[in-house]
Amino acid sequence: MALVSALTENAFVARRQGEWDRLDALVRTAGGKGLRALPPGELGELSPLYRDVCADLARAEAARYSAPLLAYLQALTAAAHGVVYGRARGNAAAARGAGLRAALEAFPRAVRRH
Numbered sequence: 013m014a015l016v017s018a019l020t021e022n023a024f025v026a027r028r029q030g031e032w033d034r035l036d037a038l039v040r041t042a043g044g045k046g047l048r049a050l051p052p053g054e055l056g057e058l059s060p061l062y063r064d065v066c067a068d069l070a071r072a073e074a075a076r077y078s079a080p081l082l083a084y085l086q087a088l089t090a091a092a093h094g095v096v097y098g099r100a101r102g103n104a105a106a107a108r109g110a111g112l113r114a115a116l117e118a119f120p121r122a123v124r125r126h
Contacts, residue, residue: 024068031061031065032085035064035088038050038061039094047095047096058095059096065089
């Protein structure tokens, strides 16, 4: 059974590797600038490739493919997600946001208290 699974996994990888490589290239091009770094033609490719790699990850997990393949697909999916939906703000920006939120909550409490 392991031989059949290995052949199926190899066929799956051979069939999908081209699209994974293309998505990886788009993610690298976007880099830290996000979607603005991609020209319109490449921007149009990003969404379908992202959806496909998410589906590929689900298929690979359901088929119980090898850990290295799952790790690769998880990393690619996470990187593409960061480009499509934006990355989390840095610590300094998050700290400023938390400080502002605390001030907005503390001020009304102080007014009610006095």
